[in-house]
Amino acid sequence: MVEKVQMLKEEAMQALQAASNLPELDDWRVKYLGRKGGAVTQLLRSIPELPAEERPAFGQAANELKGFLQERYEARHAELSRPTVEMTEAIDVTLPGRPVNLGRLHLTIQTLREMYAIFGQMGFQVEEWPEVETDLLNFELLNMPPHHPARDMWDTFYVNPKVVLRTHTSPGQIRSMRKHCSDPIRIILPGKCYRYEAVTARSEFMFYQVEGLAVGRRITLADLKGTMVDFARQMFGADREVRFRCSYFPFTEPSVEVDMDCIICGGEGCRVCKHTGWVEICGAGMVHPQVLSNGGYDPDVYSGFAFGMGPERVAMLKHDIDDIRYFYSNDLRFLKQFG
Numbered sequence: 001m002v003e004k005v006q007m008l009k010e011e012a013m014q015a016l017q018a019a020s021n022l023p024e025l026d027d028w029r030v031k032y033l034g035r036k037g038g039a040v041t042q043l044l045r046s047i048p049e050l051p052a053e054e055r056p057a058f059g060q061a062a063n064e065l066k067g068f069l070q071e072r073y074e075a076r077h078a079e080l081s082r083p084t085v086e087m088t089e090a091i092d093v094t095l096p097g098r099p100v101n102l103g104r105l106h107l108t109i110q111t112l113r114e115m116y117a118i119f120g121q122m123g124f125q126v127e128e129w130p131e132v133e134t135d136l137l138n139f140e141l142l143n144m145p146p147h148h149p150a151r152d153m154w155d156t157f158y159v160n161p162k163v164v165l166r167t168h169t170s171p172g173q174i175r176s177m178r179k180h181c182s183d184p185i186r187i188i189l190p191g192k193c194y195r196y197e198a199v200t201a202r203s204e205f206m207f208y209q210v211e212g213l214a215v216g217r218r219i220t221l222a223d224l225k226g227t228m229v230d231f232a233r234q235m236f237g238a239d240r241e242v243r244f245r246c247s248y249f250p251f252t253e254p255s256v257e258v259d260m261d262c263i264i265c266g267g268e269g270c271r272v273c274k275h276t277g278w279v280e281i282c283g284a285g286m287v288h289p290q291v292l293s294n295g296g297y298d299p300d301v302y303s304g305f306a307f308g309m310g311p312e313r314v315a316m317l318k319h320d321i322d323d324i325r326y327f328y329s330n331d332l333r334f335l336k337q338f339g
């Protein structure tokens with residue numbers, strides 16, 4: 001009798017393979033597993049008619065067959081229910097491919113790289129420091145203790161009372177001096193800065209700065225002037241003129257603003273230079289003795305100069321861009337023009 005079960009199994013499996021769609025599969029289910037007249041059901045119903053000694057082995061084989069076929073049915077059902085891919089149109093493999101959109105460097109990054117190359121030739125190396133900075137480094141060690149009125153020059157985003165989003169890259173001066181421990185330094189420190197100020201055509205609340213710092217023995221204001229003139233001429237053209245104006249920063253003494261003759265009007269006066277013939281390119285000065293000392297350098301032995309310039313403003317001058325807000329508003333029509 002167990003052979004009868006085996007024969008039914010083979011027959012059912014062949015029929016299952018032959019069922020090539022869901023209606024055929026359903027006919028198969030009714031034929032073999034159907035509750036009323038299904039072949040396996042009939043097999044099970046025939047058990048009581050068997051001699052007592054044959055019933056256990058036959059019953060076990062018939063029940064196993066029922067479980068097995070049920071499982072196979074479900075697997076086949078899942079297989080036939082999967083959507084089939086139909087070729088609706090022919091593919092012309094000779095068509096040219098779609099061009100891949102190439103990315104490009106952001107104008108600020110391009111300008112930064114040009115600046116690295118120019119200062120690199122003069123022996124400056126690039127170092128980077130955190131954008132989230134302590135109040136101690138951003139202000140206090142740069143001669144601005146709490147409540148010092150000069151803090152008002154930098155409208156500050158506070159993370160908490162002791163931590164700020166850096167308002168300028170000058171805290172990097174202290175970090176780099178402490179890193180180099182009394183060795184001569186010639187570095188530039190690029191990075192993002194944040195200021196809680198109104199966004200206008202010339203000012204963003206987030207922008208980049210490139211800090212420059214040179215520390216050594218017998219460094220003078222003439223070295224700063226030479227560096228600025230060289231930078232302006234390499235960046236903007238060999239006949240650029242540079243002038244220094246007295247200014248004030250708590251961490252430099254003396255302090256200056258560096259102006260360049262207007263690249264647009266050649267010094268005649270236009271809207272870019274506000275009809276003065278000059279445009280500011282950075283703030284700068286000789287590193288204050290107290291700041292040298294805060295950085296671990298003996299001010300009786302060492303001197304240094306520092307400057308901080310905005311690459312967006314450099315790019316605006318170079319490409320005659322009249323509004324800084326284009327830089328970070330993600331308008332590809334603007335960004336695609338460069339590079």
Ligand code: FA5
Nearest residue numbers: 168170203204207282283284285306307308309310313
């Ligand atoms: C400073 O931030 C000083 N730390 C610079 C400095 C460094 C002086 C070392 C002395 C020694 P100032 O706030 O002027 O200075 O900013 C320097 C440059 O950053 C500006 O000339 C300008 O190019 C750029 N900048 C400043 N504020 C903005 C702004 N809101 N949006 C875009 N660029 C800005």
